[in-house]
Amino acid sequence: MKKNGEPGDIENDFANLARLASSGSQDDTRLFLARLVRKYRQQRPELAALLDQSLKASQTRSAGNPVLRRDASFAESVETALPIDGDSRLALIRVFDDRNGLPPPILPVSVHDSIQAIIRERQERERLAARGISPTRSAILVGPPGVGKTLSARWIASALGKPLWVLDLTAVMSSLLGKTGNNLRAALDHAKKHAAVLLLDEIDAIAKRRSDESDIGELKRLVTVMLQEVDQWPNSGLLLAATNHPELVDPALWRRFDLVLKFDQPDTAAIGAAIRRFLGDDREALEPWADVLAAGLQGQSLSDVERSINTLRRANALQAAPIEKLISSAIDQQQELLSKAERLNLAIELAKTGKHTHVQISQMTGVARDTIRKHAGPSPRQGRGHK
Ligand SMILES: Nc1ncnc2c1ncn2[C@@H]1O[C@H](COP(=O)(O)OP(=O)(O)OP(=O)(O)O)[C@@H](O)[C@H]1O
Ligand SMILES: [Mg+2]
Incomplete structure (x- = not known):
């Protein structure tokens, strides 16, 4: 017998979902989605979360009231x-x-x-x-x-x-x-x-x-x-x-x-995980910046992290400024609290990832390019972090 969340089981659900969705019955599709969310919540939390997002989106469209819904x-x-x-x-x-x-x-x-x-x-x-x-x-x-x-x-x-x-x-x-x-x-x-x-x-x-x-x-x-x-x-x-x-x-x-x-203040790993979650659909595009953000947003609560990421996503969507600038202002508030040595550390860590040029790192951390080179060697030819 197939257990909850096993491949064959998922395939069946997938086929059923497709059948319902293509039949055009929104209500049945939603009911089925809700059942799947409950079914996979324990075994496949990530899948359940994804399904839930679709469900919420469909509810928002039909009811216009997302989170605080009074039953x-x-x-x-x-x-x-x-x-x-x-x-x-x-x-x-x-x-x-x-x-x-x-x-x-x-x-x-x-x-x-x-x-x-x-x-x-x-x-x-x-x-x-x-x-x-x-x-x-x-x-x-x-x-x-x-x-x-x-x-x-x-x-x-x-x-x-x-x-x-x-x-x-x-x-x-x-x-x-x-x-x-x-x-x-x-x-x-x-x-x-x-x-x-x-x-x-x-x-x-x-x-x-x-x-x-x-x-x-x-x-x-x-x-x-x-x-x-x-x-x-x-x-x-x-x-x-x-x-x-x-x-x-x-x-x-x-x-x-x-x-x-x-509950304690989140550690770096938790902040990293939260950033990736809050990035939502921008996760892939902004992944190269996720570690920078995690380092730069240390010490904040997840609720503040969420706010910073939302602001960043809005500005990024409107292309308000080059991405380095946006990342820099997202972590700015926190940076003021960082000592010079901590900022240098952040810059070195960023350089080690090889994902960003020294120019970018310098813009984000305010550490001079020369100083970065002295500690981290030459800049990679091209940062992968920008489009
Ligand atoms: N551990 C977490 N995991 C995921 N998201 C979180 C977490 N903590 C906070 N958030 C985000 O921040 C928002 C506010 O968090 P929440 O209301 O749970 O904080 P709280 O601890 O109850 O704070 P307060 O003491 O101010 O009431 C959440 O709705 C969520 O979006
Ligand atoms: Mg609370």
Whole structure:
């Protein structure tokens, strides 16, 4: 028998997909694509990601609303059942629906494995239950901004075939004092009833240390609500929380989470992988610059890397300037933070790749050509990096 993701199996799916696409039925094609994304997500994540891109593109064309899509039935139940903050009229819960699949975030192996464990425990709940063990019910995601905490929560939900509900704690906190506790409890009850994957974002906003200056009665009550909720969270749901400020989270609350997932600033390898992913359709054309970008964008969060790459792609598409110039300005901000020695190192590393002429390297790093030659020998005749 052919297993999922084996060649013969893929061939069959390919033929079926072609048949559906050529029959002109968009809906059936999309449904089938979504099924393939789910089917290949584990065994062939890269294939699944590619298929998912096509699916998303087709959804964008037909619905005009790409990422934050409110599922009609969920949105309805959320909106009818949840209190809306009277002041800001902000819905307290946002919904990310990635049930069609999401490419896995780029993460260190340890975090990736912990996340996989959460997912696996859910998928094999019966096996655990048979031995009287419950799956991980709650986890707290800690780390600097823009490294994939929210994205990982979305990915977990997507792998479990559920939408991710995000409880906006800023909205909760902006509720009239005195009502905050009620609003929070109502939102949490709602999530529990629906066995949702719930993310409490910026949990530090609410979970201030009880010794804090602003620690008036209301905040105290909120922390108490949180403590009880985390304690009593049912097996059927999954409670996630995220924070950039672990030091602000009440230790008593911290202790109650089953699992702590620590996210760090990405290393060079992760930045390289992210750059290649964010380059999208320009990946092939800009591949010669990928290592330069990875070196030059070190120290940034992946969210900042994504922004730099998007800016670069836009400028490149409009041919706003020669590519060396564009690369140079993409890494400029970071370069100001680099010392002279670090810039020289970057230049030497670039020269070693043999992909760029010394003129190009000099433009990108601001290191003089003579200096580059002194350290790295003569320039290659022709840089392959430019068109
Ligand atoms: N590990 C990652 N893998 C792939 N893309 C990432 C990763 N981290 C960040 N990104 C990109 O940056 C965007 C923002 O990341 P995300 O919202 O997950 O950050 P965060 O850690 O939740 O930050 P914050 O603490 O500010 O909420 C993502 O939507 C994604 O496009
Ligand atoms: Mg976030």
